Amino acid sequence: MSLLVVGTMAFDAIETPFGKTDKIIGGSATYAAYAASNFTHSIKQVSIVGEDFPEEEMKDLSDRGVELEGVEVVKGKKSFFWSGKYHLDMNTRDTLVTDLNVLADFNPVIPDSYQGAEFVMLGNVMPALQKKVIEQLKERPRLIVLDTMNFWMETAMDDLKEVLTMVDLLLVNDSEARQLAGEYSIVKAARKILSMGPKYLIIKKGEHGALLFHENNVFFAPALPLEDVFDPTGAGDTFAGGFMGHLVKTKDVSFENMKTAIIVGSALASFCVEKFGPERLKEITKQDIDTRLDEFVQLVNFDIKLV
């Protein structure tokens, strides 16, 4: 079993109420790969970077089982750069700088060695590029997961709707779900989105957890109540990577196992926010993850037999 990850590998500069960084490693595919590498060492990365992207970061990824043949390195150009400042609530942020750099030329090509990947995570890039990736796959994967954002709903809704018919699971946050469906009620929005193509829908609600919808079933995973959220950048991509990693490891794409995978994704995300960038994801051990999973069990476990 292997996991194909498509997305950005980039630099971020972040300011939060707790501190400030210069350029550090970021990007949706970076976070997803580090998270997933806790569960599988067969990750096939597709991205684009400039010649400024550090060799040692590539080596760190490679050492964790992340294949980089599909990562295009563009000589003489710079990597994608984003800079933002979070507000006190850590849910809202101002973008200070967006330098597309190499991302403007991103044209993902799937290497032959990547063919046959059973699990595909399409990070938040232009819907036309997500579609192009799917069209290059010679065998239909067992599970294709798509991430997207408001920006594409405003600028490329037709492409987005088309790619939605080609995927199994959509991953969005609550405001994106509302915008995509044109419904304020999350339950109504979910029903509408499930009629647009994906059989599964995950709606992320940040500190308020996440909901998984499938047919008439719904599952709710809480977020761990944290004393401090140090830096929320990448938490959503880490969630996605942990979710996919668990599915790849267990080779089981049932609704029941997706519930567990969401808890695993939430646990990974709870580590991600403890430090700037993906640092914390590189440090944690299986023991750390198991301990945190147990905290999730404690958090929601109740006994209804007395009623």
Place this chain on the structure above:
Amino acid sequence: MSLLVVGTMAFDAIETPFGKTDKIIGGSATYAAYAASNFTHSIKQVSIVGEDFPEEEMKDLSDRGVELEGVEVVKGKKSFFWSGKYHLDMNTRDTLVTDLNVLADFNPVIPDSYQGAEFVMLGNVMPALQKKVIEQLKERPRLIVLDTMNFWMETAMDDLKEVLTMVDLLLVNDSEARQLAGEYSIVKAARKILSMGPKYLIIKKGEHGALLFHENNVFFAPALPLEDVFDPTGAGDTFAGGFMGHLVKTKDVSFENMKTAIIVGSALASFCVEKFGPERLKEITKQDIDTRLDEFVQLVNFDIKLV
């Protein structure tokens, strides 16, 4: 085992995106009593109403085991009246009218027949009155629960802090918890509040569920994802009534049983919002409640053994 409920019995006029009512029955003690009456028929109500409060409502309550000796009926005066309009998100609202009427003279007197109540729910009234109720109790109840709101933090913080030292459990929403503790982080706010007196703290987050804190333990109860929230008025008081009702019924005030009680409270609240006023709470059967409790089990139940 009996439950003493102190709070308002009143009229509301409500406008939501789904409709509009003239004066209907409302009040924190009304909602709490209707909710709790699904679990115990030994409820001792303390409140104040005008001569306009309907006889048939009193009879409905009485028929459900709610004793009304402690409800003062003031001749020639009107009951407390509140009118509000909810925004589309149903979490925020504008108050249109607040006519205190008899509430301005509320001076709760505990009848002798109410002495010995093991469970006490102090609804959201002036902290000095909540304190006065506690001081009238000849035997220390097993559990005293206090509800309050931002308004008292702004106008009667000293009284509120004093009464907090006299109760076992505080029930507030997230913004109230933040204001009371002066901490943005919910986890830090909880720790601070637990140092102010109560051994237990419930933080309600509306559609995002509720958290129970005790020592170093935390439990999270989700809200049921609902297609439509018709009218959120009284949902918090209904939650409190269902929570207390379950504790009275099971005679168990352990942290473990409080977890179940929070789920029960959440289930009752999910009925409350389906119609205007407390109507839905009068209709539901034990079977309805059990079915909904099972939905909560399905909603959060997951299996972590595969990891």
